[in-house]
Amino acid sequence: MELRQLRYFVAIVDHGSLSRAARVLHIAQPALTQQIHQLEEEMDAQLLHRSAQGVIATDAGKTFYEHAQAILKQVQDAKSAVAQSTDKPSGTVALGIPQSVSNALALPLLTAVRSTYPEITLQLTEELTGNLITQLKSGRINLAVLFDDGQLSPFASTPMIEEEMMYITCAKSRFGVSGRKPVSLAKAIEAPLILPGLQHGVRPRIENIVRAQGMTLENVIEINSVAILKSAILADIGATILPVAPLLSDIERGDMVAHAIGGERITRTLALCASKNIPLTIAAAAVEKLVLDVTDDLCRKGRWQHTQLLKRE
Structure with a gap:
């Protein structure tokens, strides 16, 4: 396996086309195709699926693509480390x-x-x-x-x-609390909570603290996109427990309201x-x-x- 084969493979996946990758790489398309065939033979797996619409990575190719990118990144870093000055x-x-x-x-x-x-x-x-x-x-x-x-x-x-997480709703929300006073954790989790999935660092932290207090999250709406999460809060579909940073502009405009969580503070490091x-x-x-x-x-x-x-x- 050669580094150039990794570069060729990554370029084909990135451009979705053998012909476009060949132009970018300044290599004849038959030569590029031959190099990929050699790579697939060495890997003993089909890495690319070819069709009239273009070229996409197979499941094996997607896995190999991640490793190829990492290897090429480390090679480039090694070159930079030798060439640059402090x-x-x-x-x-x-x-x-x-x-x-x-x-x-x-x-x-x-x-x-x-x-x-x-x-x-x-x-x-x-x-x-x-x-x-x-x-x-x-x-x-x-x-x-x-x-x-x-x-x-x-x-x-x-x-x-260390960043404190707050109970955040839209302004005049049916899930809101009066004034600017803190809200208890028990009160906060009564509302439908719009939270990221468990693969997000915030969610396990909240789950662990709620569980430690002898409670459970019963009504969770999972949204991993911050933009969609914002829209859902503004539509008053539910509330959230998050740091204020990703929602700060909405809070400063008065479109959302953030309350400290009293008693058991929820923070993340x-x-x-x-x-x-x-x-x-x-x-x-x-x-x-x-x-x-x-x-x-x-x-x-x-x-x-x-x-x-x-x-x-």
Whole structure:
């Protein structure tokens, strides 16, 4: 198996066409087809399904595509690590951020990277926590912001913040409470709760706290998209328990109302994680430090609301 075969395969899947991939790769289509045939023979599996509509990956091909991307990313990182200098880091750094964090962190971080390290290309990936863990383990991304649920031992992790979760409804909701007073956890879970699925870092945390109080979540509407979750809350289909960051603009406009949860506070801890097995490039290490600096600045200035900075070694 050769690296060029991996590049060819990834290009075909990305473009959905042998002819388009051949043009991008500057290789004759028959030669490209021959290389893919050799790759499939070595893998002893059909990786691509060809039809009049184009080319798509088979189930085996989808699995191989994930590994091929990770291998190519690590090769590129190795080249960058050798070529770049410590005083002027350059190259591509891939950072994964959960959907519920990106609204607070993504834009300030992009701005900071562009102004501080103009020769670094930051690739931001917004994903569910479970997907980020898989990508970080495989090397497809260099860094990831993850929820510290006590199971981050496979990674090199640095504490970032503790973030409080609130009971959030639309304004004048039938599930709302009067005034701005805190709502009890028992009261909060009486409403239909619009929550992410269990593969999302927020949901297991809520489930565990509710269970520890001798209660259960009886009426949950699972929505993994922040945009759809917002629409459902505004339509008063239910309430949610989330950090305010992904819904802050709606809260500040008065379209939604956030209440602290009294008694048993529900918080989540965020950590910045990297692989223990794959060394960071100079550029990735620079971005790692910048993520922590930007987070500290956002919290101290009150721009990342209802958060508390955590001690670091």
